[in-house]
Every structure is written in structure tokens, then in C-alpha cells.
Amino acid sequence: MRVLVTGGAGYIGSVVTEELLRDGHDVVVYDSLYKGHRRAVVAGATFVHADLANTETLRATLVARQIDAVVHMAADSLVGESCEQPAKYYQNNFVNGLILLEAMRETKVERIVFSSTAATYGQPDKQPIEETAANLPTNPYGQSKLAFEQAMRWYNEAYGLRFASLRYFNAAGASEACGEDHAPETHLIPIALQVAAGTREFVEVFGDDYPTPDGTCVRDYIHVIDLARAHILALKKIENVNDAGSIYNLGCGGAGYSVNQVLATAREVTGKDIPARVGPRRAGDPAVLIASSEKIKRERGWKPKFQDVRVIVESAWRWMQAHPRGYSE
Numbered sequence: 001m002r003v004l005v006t007g008g009a010g011y012i013g014s015v016v017t018e019e020l021l022r023d024g025h026d027v028v029v030y031d032s033l034y035k036g037h038r039r040a041v042v043a044g045a046t047f048v049h050a051d052l053a054n055t056e057t058l059r060a061t062l063v064a065r066q067i068d069a070v071v072h073m074a075a076d077s078l079v080g081e082s083c084e085q086p087a088k089y090y091q092n093n094f095v096n097g098l099i100l101l102e103a104m105r106e107t108k109v110e111r112i113v114f115s116s117t118a119a120t121y122g123q124p125d126k127q128p129i130e131e132t133a134a135n136l137p138t139n140p141y142g143q144s145k146l147a148f149e150q151a152m153r154w155y156n157e158a159y160g161l162r163f164a165s166l167r168y169f170n171a172a173g174a175s176e177a178c179g180e181d182h183a184p185e186t187h188l189i190p191i192a193l194q195v196a197a198g199t200r201e202f203v204e205v206f207g208d209d210y211p212t213p214d215g216t217c218v219r220d221y222i223h224v225i226d227l228a229r230a231h232i233l234a235l236k237k238i239e240n241v242n243d244a245g246s247i248y249n250l251g252c253g254g255a256g257y258s259v260n261q262v263l264a265t266a267r268e269v270t271g272k273d274i275p276a277r278v279g280p281r282r283a284g285d286p287a288v289l290i291a292s293s294e295k296i297k298r299e300r301g302w303k304p305k306f307q308d309v310r311v312i313v314e315s316a317w318r319w320m321q322a323h324p325r326g327y328s329e
């Protein structure tokens, strides 16, 4: 297939591109580089440096490259920022998403895999979270992603768009060539490794009085290669013309990992001290957030290969040591 990966110069998009190329697909990376990195565009992919809002370029790319399917990863994805600037999230994650759906409709591209988020569920009591849980997002980030999912559903009804949406929490780890280089970095594993590497002073732990075994929050971490493989499985599913649309959660299985467990693992892997300071809880942080992967395992045979958090942290540390300044010169 000829696949357009929006956001393919970003963290997850670069690994999705690697895996698509490995499977023999042609890939066009479409990215404004507003957050991503030119060096993260994998060799072998065609790069179009443009914003989703640029309707003409988007439409022209879909036609000129004879795109069969889209993997849509371009987005803003900082929960805290979304609460401060909701319009930014509606604009990029929903309005720009609609521009993509319209361009696809006009150029007859009928398949899309969407990188959604488990933030669509909000804070359900029952963990791990299944796809049947109610959608009650507690921030504009989750809400804007849910709005785009709903738009895909109505495009399916109206025009036969075939879609799959993947909902997950924390992508983590690295491939050999592609890793995590966000600014600002808000994710626990790269932050802990930055402390180990000496580029950050300490890790702030947001509360240690939660009702969890060690008092710190428990979360889900999925290796970015396992995530990329799930995107490709979802793409294969919608090759079937009778497939309407589906939503799959992705989680790490088991009971998740507490902040303290992740920090202990990072200390073991790096052999460094990694000082941590306990601060107050963050508003809106639930004690436990874990997604269930049973549906995608059952229906699509997804088999994560790198579930152990130690393996995840090791891969991230290898990448950070090989790229001490991330993707910068």
C-alpha cells in the first residue's frame, strides 16, 4: 500500500514509518515539523513538509502519491496545555482532522488508522479500561480526539470511510534509530533518563499518598514498536471493504507500573542515582490508569513483544546514549 503518515516526523510516527517500510509499503511522511524533527523522517520515506491546514498541498499529495490509506498521528497532545488553551486542541486535533477527512473524501482515499488516546475515557472506576467503558473525557485533549473519532464514524455512514482508532496511554521506549525527543518533555521515562544523563536535576513525583501499593500513581507503558505493529494490524483490518470501523484499546497487560517502580527500573538500567522529589498531587491525576488490550489481541492477534518495563527503559536508554542531544545536531 501507499500510506500517508501524518505526524511521521514525530516520536511514534517515525517508528510507524519504519515498520510500514519494513513490511514493504510505500510511505509518505506529511509533517509541518512544528513539533517533530527532519532527522526523524526515516530514510526510504518520501517527505512532504506541510501543515494539515494547507488543504491544497494535502489534496495534491494524496493525488500525486496515489495514497491508498492514511495513518493519522499529527496532533497536539499535552493534557495540561489543552486545559489552558482548548481552542488550540480543537483547531489542530479536530478542525485540521476534518480538513484531512475532506481531502480524503475528495480524492477518494477511503482508509484511515487514527492514533487516538485512552484519555477519551476520562477516569473510569473499572481498570483495566475496556472499549465498552463510557467516553467521559476530563480534558480538551481527550475531547478533541473523541470528536475526531465521532467524525470518522459519520464519514463512514455518509461516504463509506473505513477507519480504525487506537486508544492508548503512554508510548515509551525506542527502536534502534528512532526515539523520544519532545520539547517540553512530559513523559516519565525520558525525564528519568535525562536525570540519569545529567541534563536534568531530579524527577518530580506528583504525590505519594495514592491508594496504590507504594502510594505513587500506576500507569500503562507500551513499547513504541509494539504500538507501531498495532497500527499496521489495524491497517490490515480495514483493507476489508466490509469493515466499517473499529476502536481498539492498547495497554501493557498486567497491573501496570507505579512511578516508583519505573524510577527503580531506570536506576537499575542506568546504574545512576536518579534523585526524585515528592511534590503535591497534580489536579485530575487518578491513582491508576491502565487500558485493556484483550479486544485487539482476540480480534487481530496483536502480540506485544516488549511488555517488560525493563526492556522498554533499556531501549530508551540505548537511544538516549546514542543521541545525547536527541535529533539536534
Ligand SMILES: NC(=O)c1ccc[n+]([C@@H]2O[C@H](COP(=O)([O-])OP(=O)(O)OC[C@H]3O[C@@H](n4cnc5c(N)ncnc54)[C@H](O)[C@@H]3O)[C@@H](O)[C@H]2O)c1
Pocket: 006, 007, 008, 009, 010, 011, 012, 013, 030, 031, 032, 033, 034, 035, 036, 037, 050, 051, 052, 053, 072, 073, 074, 075, 076, 077, 092, 096, 115, 116, 117, 118, 168, 169, 170, 171, 172, 182
Ligand atoms: N506519546 C504518547 O504517549 C501518546 C499516547 C497516546 C496517544 N498519542 C497520540 O499519538 C500521536 C503521536 O504522538 P507523539 O508522541 O509521536 O507526538 P509528537 O509530537 O512526537 O508527533 C506529532 C507530530 O505531528 C506533527 N504535527 C502536529 N500538528 C501538525 C499539523 N497540523 N500538520 C502537520 N504536522 C503536524 C508534529 O510536527 C510532530 O512531528 C498523537 O496524535 C498523540 O495524540 C501519543
